Amino acid sequence: MTQKSDSAAHVAPVESPPATAAELARRQFLGKMSLTLGVVGGAAISVPGVGFVLAPLFRDAPQAWRSLGKIDAFALGATVNVVFLDASPLPWAGVTAKSAAWLRRTGDEEFVAFSVNCAHLGCPVRWMADADLFMCPCHGGVYYADGRGAAGPPPHPLRQYPVRVRNGEVEISAEPIPLK
Numbered sequence: 452m453t454q455k456s457d458s459a460a461h462v463a464p465v466e467s468p469p470a471t472a473a474e475l476a477r478r479q480f481l482g483k484m485s486l487t488l489g490v491v492g493g494a495a496i497s498v499p500g501v502g503f504v505l506a507p508l509f510r511d512a513p514q515a516w517r518s519l520g521k522i523d524a525f526a527l528g529a530t531v532n533v534v535f536l537d538a539s540p541l542p543w544a545g546v547t548a549k550s551a552a553w554l555r556r557t558g559d560e561e562f563v564a565f566s567v568n569c570a571h572l573g574c575p576v577r578w579m580a581d582a583d584l585f586m587c588p589c590h591g592g593v594y595y596a597d598g599r600g601a602a603g604p605p606p607h608p609l610r611q612y613p614v615r616v617r618n619g620e621v622e623i624s625a626e627p628i629p630l631k
């Protein structure tokens with residue numbers, strides 16, 4: 452038993468013969484090839500994902516005119532909530548493809564449309580006809596009837612949408628409204 456362990460302890464490590472120049476060159480070539488394939492593979496996987504995330508930054512915001520109905524459907528001076536389809540609705544978007552605005556008829560063929568989103572953090576504002584004010588329920592933001600800030604934290608007036616009349620119909624420009 453003791454003899455066996457003595458002989459095992461004295462086994463000299465087998466040394467591999469030194470690599471020839473051709474083997475070294477082959478190893479270097481394979482190393483560089485692995486690195487190149489790794490970089491190409493990583494780029495092939497990551498570039499489409501990065502492109503998908505960054506593409507909207509370089510695309511013009513979509514815009515489309517949406518009909519809100521006949522002029523006569525809106526009473527002079529009344530401020531009403533209108534709902535319309537986004538400029539570029541996705542087939543699977545469902546109700547999220549809809550936007551809303553506060554529309555007021557100010558003349559025979561004149562209208563003004565305000566964003567429903569508060570200029571502070573985007574909560575939906577309500578039109579209080581009795582007070583002649585827009586009010587935000589989240590942090591107490593208040594706006595005058597023309598959209599100017601009256602009180603609370605909103606840093607700027609309510610955004611407005613372009614509105615026009617075509618062939619007896621009121622149309623709103625369905626474009627993204629920046630919050631800031």
Ligand code: FES
Nearest residue numbers: 569571587590592
């Ligand atoms: S979101 Fe309207 S006041 Fe803050």
